[in-house]
Amino acid sequence: MSKERVLRFGLIGIGSGASNLLEGFKRNPRVQVTAAADVRKDAVDAFGREFGCEVHYSAESLCASPNVDAVWVATPNHLHAEHAILAAEHKKHVTVSKPMAITLEQCEAMCEAAERNGVVLLCGHTQSMLPGVRKMAEVVQSGEYGRLGMVHSWNYSDWIYRPRMPYELDETQGGGVVFRQSPHHIDICRLIAGGMVKSVRAMSMNLDPVRPAPGAFVAYLEFEGRVPCTIVYNGYGRFRTHELTWGDGPPNLGHVTPGMSADEEAALKDARRYTAQRSEERPTTGRAPLTHSAFGLTIASCEKADIRQSPNGLWIYDDNGKHEVTVPIEQARGEEEFEEMYRAAVLGQKVIHDGRWGLATHEVSLAIMQSAKDGREIQMQHQVPVPTA
Numbered sequence: 001m002s003k004e005r006v007l008r009f010g011l012i013g014i015g016s017g018a019s020n021l022l023e024g025f026k027r028n029p030r031v032q033v034t035a036a037a038d039v040r041k042d043a044v045d046a047f048g049r050e051f052g053c054e055v056h057y058s059a060e061s062l063c064a065s066p067n068v069d070a071v072w073v074a075t076p077n078h079l080h081a082e083h084a085i086l087a088a089e090h091k092k093h094v095t096v097s098k099p100m101a102i103t104l105e106q107c108e109a110m111c112e113a114a115e116r117n118g119v120v121l122l123c124g125h126t127q128s129m130l131p132g133v134r135k136m137a138e139v140v141q142s143g144e145y146g147r148l149g150m151v152h153s154w155n156y157s158d159w160i161y162r163p164r165m166p167y168e169l170d171e172t173q174g175g176g177v178v179f180r181q182s183p184h185h186i187d188i189c190r191l192i193a194g195g196m197v198k199s200v201r202a203m204s205m206n207l208d209p210v211r212p213a214p215g216a217f218v219a220y221l222e223f224e225g226r227v228p229c230t231i232v233y234n235g236y237g238r239f240r241t242h243e244l245t246w247g248d249g250p251p252n253l254g255h256v257t258p259g260m261s262a263d264e265e266a267a268l269k270d271a272r273r274y275t276a277q278r279s280e281e282r283p284t285t286g287r288a289p290l291t292h293s294a295f296g297l298t299i300a301s302c303e304k305a306d307i308r309q310s311p312n313g314l315w316i317y318d319d320n321g322k323h324e325v326t327v328p329i330e331q332a333r334g335e336e337e338f339e340e341m342y343r344a345a346v347l348g349q350k351v352i353h354d355g356r357w358g359l360a361t362h363e364v365s366l367a368i369m370q371s372a373k374d375g376r377e378i379q380m381q382h383q384v385p386v387p388t389a
Contacts, residue, residue: 007069009025009031009068009069010033010070010092011035011074012075013073014038014273014274015274016273030346033051034053034068037055037062038274041057043274044057059083063092069093070092070120071084071093071094072094072096072097073095076165076168077167081102093121094122095337096110096122096123096124097124100183100355102174104363107355111359114355119345122351122353123357127185128184128191129353131313131328131336136192140307148194150301151193151223152232153232153295153299155241155295155296156234156235156240156241157237157241157296159235159237160213160235164256177216177217177233182219188295195360196224196385199380200368201371202368202371203218204372205217214372215234216234216235216236217233218232219232237255241296242294245294246310247311292327294309310325350387352386357384367380
C-alpha cells in the first residue's frame with residue numbers, strides 16, 4: 001500500500017489567528033507545516049525552531065519555496081487579497097482566513113487567480129466547520145423533520161474590548177465586528193439554509209465612541225424559499241451567550257481598560273500572538289476537548305422539530321420531547337479546514353468553502369454594512385448553493 005501524501009503548508013502571518021492552528025498541525029498526519037513567514041523576525045525564527053520548518057521574512061519568499069504545496073494566509077484583512085493572489089500566481093493552493101478580503105472586486109480577483117492557475121482557493125471560516133453545525137445542516141437538509149422554517153444565530157461576546165491593533169478597529173481596513181465576525185454567522189446560516197441568500201436588511205451600531213468601529217449589528221436575511229433568518233452580534237461584553245448554552249466561553253486573555261495607552265494595548269495584543277515564550281509555555285497534551293465548542297446560539301426550526309447545538313452534538317426538540325444526537329468531538333481548531341483542503345487539492349473532491357462560496361458570504365457581510373448605512377434592503381447577486389454530493 002502506497003504511503004499517503006502529506007500536504008505541505010506554509011503560513012503567512014503567525015499572529016493570534018495562526019496560533020490557533022498549531023495543535024491541529026501537530027496532530028493531523030496528512031498535513032505538515034514546512035514554512036512560515038512574518039515580519040516579526042524573532043517570532044518566526046522561534047516558530048522555525050519549534051516546527052523544524054523554513055523561515056521567511058516576506059510573503060514573496062515563502063510563496064517561491066519549492067517545499068510548500070499550500071499557503072494559509074493569516075495576515076491582516078487588508079492584505080488577504082494581495083497575499084492570496086501572490087500564492088496562486090506561484091501555483092500554491094490557498095486557504096485564506098476570514099474575512100476573505102475587503103471588497104467584492106478583490107474576492108473576484110482572488111477567485112480568478114486561483115482558477116487561472118489551476119489551484120484550490122478555500123475560505124477558512126472555522127465556526128461553520130464545527131461538527132455540531134455541520135451535523136445540524138445535514139439533519140436539516142435531509143428533510144427528516146420536514147421543511148426548514150427559519151434560522152436564528154445570535155452571539156454576545158467581549159470582542160470590542162479585546163486588545164486590538166488600530167487596523168482591527170478601522171472599517172476601511174476590514175475592522176469591526178461586521179467584517180471580522182459576521183462571516184462566521186453567515187456561513188453557519190448559509191450552510192444550514194442551503195446557501196442562497198436573496199436579500200439583507202440590517203443595522204449596525206457603535207455603543208462606545210472610544211472604540212472607533214461598529215461593535216454590534218442586527219441583520220435580517222431572506223433565503224430562497226422564503227426562509228427568514230436573523231443574525232445578532234454584540235461585542236460589548238456585558239452579557240455572554242455562553243450563559244444560554246454551556247461552558248465558560250472563550251478564555252479571558254486580557255481586556256482594554258479606561259485610560260489604557262496605545263502602547264499598553266499593543267503589548268496585550270502581542271501576548272496573544274505567537275512568540276518564543278508562548279511556544280515554550282504552550283501545552284501539547286494532544287487531548288481532545290471534553291465537549292464541543294459553539295459560536296453563540298444557533299437554532300434551526302423545521303416543520304417537525306427545533307434543532308440546536310449541544311455539548312455532545314445536537315439537541316433536537318420534536319413531538320417526543322428533547323433528545324440529544326451525539327457527534328464525535330473535534331480534535332483541534334482548524335483541522336476540518338486542513339481536511340477540506342486535502343480533499344480538494346489531493347483527492348480532487350468538490351468542497352463547500354471554496355472561493356466562490358467565500359465571495360457569496362462576503363457579499364452578505366458587505367450588504368449588512370451597506371444596508372446599515374443606507375437604511376434599505378440589499379438584493380444579492382453572487383450567491384451559490386451548498387454543493388450536492
